[in-house]
Amino acid sequence: MSNMSTYKEADLLSKEADNLIESLGLPASWSTLGPKEKRSLPQQDMPTQDPIQRGGNMDEVALGYTENQAIIEASRCLVCKNAPCVKGCPVSIDIPGFVCATAKGNFKEALEIIQESSMLPAICGRVCPQEKQCMELCTVGKMNRDPMESVAIGRLERYLADRGADQKSNVEILPSTGKKVAIVGSGPSGLTTAADLVRLGHGVTVFEAFHKAGGVTVYGIPEFRLPKSIVQREVGKLESMGVKFVYDYLIGRTRTVRELMEKDGFNAVYVANGAGLPKFMNIDGENLVGVFSANEYLTRSNLMKAFEKKAMTPIYPSKKVAVFGGGNVAMDAARTALRLGAKEVHIVYRRTGKEMPARVEEVHHAQEEGIIFDLLTNPVRILGDDKGRVKGIECLKYKLGEPDASGRARPEPIEGSEFLMEIDTCITALGNGSNPLVTGTTPELNTNKWGNITVDEKTGATSMEGVFAGGDIVQGAATVILAMGDGRVAAQGIDEYLKAL
Amino acid sequence: MSKIVRKEKLSADVFLMELDAPHIAESRKAGQFVILMLDDDYGERIPLTIADGNSDKGTISIIFQAVGGTTQLLSRLDEGEEISHVLGPLGTPTHIKKHDGPIICVGGGIGVAPLHPIVEAHKAIGNKVITIMGARNKDLLILEDKMRALSDELIICTDDGSKGRKALVTEPLKEFCESDDTPSEAVAIGPPVMMKFCALTTKPYDVHTMVSLNTIMVDGTGMCGGCRVTVGDETKFVCVDGPEFDGHLVDWDSMMSRMNSYKTFEEDHRCNLDKIAEVLAGRDV
Ligand code: FES
Numbered sequence: 085m086s087n088m089s090t091y092k093e094a095d096l097l098s099k100e101a102d103n104l105i106e107s108l109g110l111p112a113s114w115s116t117l118g119p120k121e122k123r124s125l126p127q128q129d130m131p132t133q134d135p136i137q138r139g140g141n142m143d144e145v146a147l148g149y150t151e152n153q154a155i156i157e158a159s160r161c162l163v164c165k166n167a168p169c170v171k172g173c174p175v176s177i178d179i180p181g182f183v184c185a186t187a188k189g190n191f192k193e194a195l196e197i198i199q200e201s202s203m204l205p206a207i208c209g210r211v212c213p214q215e216k217q218c219m220e221l222c223t224v225g226k227m228n229r230d231p232m233e234s235v236a237i238g239r240l241e242r243y244l245a246d247r248g249a250d251q252k253s254n255v256e257i258l259p260s261t262g263k264k265v266a267i268v269g270s271g272p273s274g275l276t277t278a279a280d281l282v283r284l285g286h287g288v289t290v291f292e293a294f295h296k297a298g299g300v301t302v303y304g305i306p307e308f309r310l311p312k313s314i315v316q317r318e319v320g321k322l323e324s325m326g327v328k329f330v331y332d333y334l335i336g337r338t339r340t341v342r343e344l345m346e347k348d349g350f351n352a353v354y355v356a357n358g359a360g361l362p363k364f365m366n367i368d369g370e371n372l373v374g375v376f377s378a379n380e381y382l383t384r385s386n387l388m389k390a391f392e393k394k395a396m397t398p399i400y401p402s403k404k405v406a407v408f409g410g411g412n413v414a415m416d417a418a419r420t421a422l423r424l425g426a427k428e429v430h431i432v433y434r435r436t437g438k439e440m441p442a443r444v445e446e447v448h449h450a451q452e453e454g455i456i457f458d459l460l461t462n463p464v465r466i467l468g469d470d471k472g473r474v475k476g477i478e479c480l481k482y483k484l485g486e487p488d489a490s491g492r493a494r495p496e497p498i499e500g501s502e503f504l505m506e507i508d509t510c511i512t513a514l515g516n517g518s519n520p521l522v523t524g525t526t527p528e529l530n531t532n533k534w535g536n537i538t539v540d541e542k543t544g545a546t547s548m549e550g551v552f553a554g555g556d557i558v559q560g561a562a563t564v565i566l567a568m569g570d571g572r573v574a575a576q577g578i579d580e581y582l583k584a585l
Numbered sequence: 586m587s588k589i590v591r592k593e594k595l596s597a598d599v600f601l602m603e604l605d606a607p608h609i610a611e612s613r614k615a616g617q618f619v620i621l622m623l624d625d626d627y628g629e630r631i632p633l634t635i636a637d638g639n640s641d642k643g644t645i646s647i648i649f650q651a652v653g654g655t656t657q658l659l660s661r662l663d664e665g666e667e668i669s670h671v672l673g674p675l676g677t678p679t680h681i682k683k684h685d686g687p688i689i690c691v692g693g694g695i696g697v698a699p700l701h702p703i704v705e706a707h708k709a710i711g712n713k714v715i716t717i718m719g720a721r722n723k724d725l726l727i728l729e730d731k732m733r734a735l736s737d738e739l740i741i742c743t744d745d746g747s748k749g750r751k752a753l754v755t756e757p758l759k760e761f762c763e764s765d766d767t768p769s770e771a772v773a774i775g776p777p778v779m780m781k782f783c784a785l786t787t788k789p790y791d792v793h794t795m796v797s798l799n800t801i802m803v804d805g806t807g808m809c810g811g812c813r814v815t816v817g818d819e820t821k822f823v824c825v826d827g828p829e830f831d832g833h834l835v836d837w838d839s840m841m842s843r844m845n846s847y848k849t850f851e852e853d854h855r856c857n858l859d860k861i862a863e864v865l866a867g868r869d870v
Contacts, residue, residue: 086768293806295622295670303804332672334806338608361822362810371815371839373846380809388803389627396654397803398847450760520825521806 094131101152110188128153158186168221172567195248203279209242229332258285265349271299273356273555276571293334303387322521336521355553360519369466374474378417402509409513410440543577607643615706616679620805622670625634634699648698684769687713693775723748762790796832
């Protein structure tokens with residue numbers, strides 16, 4: 085998107101939009117705009133906090149569109165008949181429907197259209213990789229040869245969700261079926277299933293191991309990208325729809341899946357307990373003091389609020405930090421370290437920027453904030469001092485070789501290129517293994533060789549009767565929206581299963 | 586939410602609390618622990634072993650020493666008050682099996698609390714249990730009567746000789762290893778240094794020694810890796826793979842430095858009283 089290059093202040097963006105609206109007479113003139121006029125409308129940049137200032141606070145970086153920005157952005161939509169964008173959405177939101185309503189200034193209606201398919205728009209609008217989903221298929225982006233130049237669907241979704249935060253949802257809740265469903269885990273997948281099932285009249289109880297609901301959206305994704313109050317708000321909506329939340333309850337330990345069905349009378353169970361054991365690199369020095377998984381580092385900061393003075397949970401006082409990995413979690417960890425007071429933060433990644441799995445927007449924000457990118461670089465060992473604390477890492481330089489089976493160029497080490505980097509903290513953001521707590525105590529569940537539960541893709545059904553699964557425990561590493569997509573599929577599968585009982 | 590149904594002061598700064606936690610009481614087995622948290626927003630999650638449980642009453646007992654911020658706050662709560670969050674039972678239960686020879690159970694200081702359910706389980710399966718309890722002085726011994734009732738033999742050691750033998754727990758442990766009635770297994774739970782030296786003591790005699798680790802934890806569900814330790818050549822997660830490990834394979838020095846990860850940080854943030862407590866505790870190590 086165009087704000088990748090230069091930073092423009094929020095006030096300026098707002099004024100530019102106001103002027104444009106006035107000169108074009110939008111939204112009244114919307115129906116008269118031809119494709120050419122629509123294409124000449126500039127994509128609206130997301131207003132953000134000043135890059136220097138935001139490095140010193142945890143507040144959300146993106147500030148959200150103004151009303152006029154939203155109207156202009158929505159007016160860029162060509163309203164394609166076949167709506168290619170919808171096919172890119174794992175929960176099939178009627179995208180042209182809500183975008184048109186926005187262009188006309190019918191914000192309430194627009195949000196209602198989204199809510200028919202998604203109960204978590206404020207979250208999705210912020211964290212979905214739209215450029216790889218709806219925006220990838222958008223005709224406007226195709227014409228501009230860049231999905232980043234598509235209609236900014238996610239920003240619109242976010243605008244509507246925030247604007248209608250207090251809008252009472254008009255979703256209908258069917259009369260009680262008398263059936264009970266247990267949901268294991270309150271992350272994006274579990275919440276989606278809970279929302280769908282409660283609307284169909286089933287009794288839904290969500291079991292969460294932590295003391296707060298939201299899963300990765302509360303422990304993993306930082307405040308500056310997704311304020312926790314927003315997750316809280318969405319959870320509150322589900323509660324008001326009748327979903328019950330039970331905290332401090334670990335399925336696999338407090339109760340097994342079988343016990344939920346036999347002792348507590350649940351007719352079906354949806355297992356969405358999320359990521360498991362974080363991966364380390366198996367290099368020397370990995371258990372030194374000052375080496376953290378991104379999961380731990382982020383959980384301390386986000387869920388446990390270690391960034392606030394009042395918090396009792398400590399977080400390591402780092403000066404120089406190296407984050408291993410190139411995904412969104414690596415960006416989150418690096419930017420968190422910066423906000424917690426680190427003077428120098430490196431992203432150490434084996435390939436080049438092009439291969440980085442992180443969203444372009446996140447990489448851009450990290451660069452703006454001064455994160456240093458050491459690309460084609462890989463740590464080979466972590467060095468410690470006499471107290472067992474990290475004092476540096478030894479790295480190797482890489483070059484790109486022939487493409488591997490996945491089509492990505494294989495990074496190859498350059499012999500003799502070892503060098504030392506003086507740092508006091510390492511954060512590994514290399515993904516997670518599977519969570520063993522449910523599978524280990526439920527032998528009826530079939531798993532693959534990585535320990536992930538195998539399911540019927542069309543229904544989410546597992547090998548155990550009445551038990552369904554989705555999200556990270558099935559996919560290994562799902563994005564928020566893919567996990568939600570699984571939740572949607574499973575909700576249908578569960579509903580059909582319950583009807584047949 | 587768990588209500589405190591009973592509170593008892595076991596020694597100057599050691600407390601027992603019986604908590605209303607029916608589902609945990611129903612599922613818990615020897616060797617498991619809970620994570621508790623006092624404040625929804627700013628609290629810290631700390632692991633504490635389950636010292637006892639009563640599934641009929643739906644209660645579990647925890648025993649803790651008021652040393653850190655959270656345990657000090659906890660010690661100020663009274664009967665009838667609630668603890669906001671108690672998660673459990675966590676960890677893999679102790680593997681108890683019938684042995685021909687005696688099981689030597691060593692508990693140091695507050696380590697006697699987690700040892701109690703293990704001794705109980707060994708007794709229940711018909712093993713001969715010899716318990717060695719150690720503390721700095723007689724006032725710091727806890728659960729003596731319970732342990733005496735459960736054990737075939739109980740030996741008490743104090744550093745200052747104020748009760749039992751004036752010795753470290755490793756002395757009688759060594760004697761048992763050398764005796765004709767060779768122990769089938771040893772269990773050692775207490776401060777890391779004590780466990781380390783117990784493992785060193787039994788090693789030459791090849792007596793399998795199980796230890797229970799109480800590392801820094803956050804989630805307690807295997808998600809964060811903060812609890813990890815090196816065991817043999819492998820990295821293990823205490824909250825999922827443990828808390829019990831083969832004491833001969835644990836990398837004690839690495840574990841002890843990891844447990845001190847936040848020491849400097851904590852010193853900066855704590856009040857003076859805490860600092861003094863920490864200095865005092867540090868003297869033993
Ligand atoms: S405490 Fe987080 S993985 Fe063990």
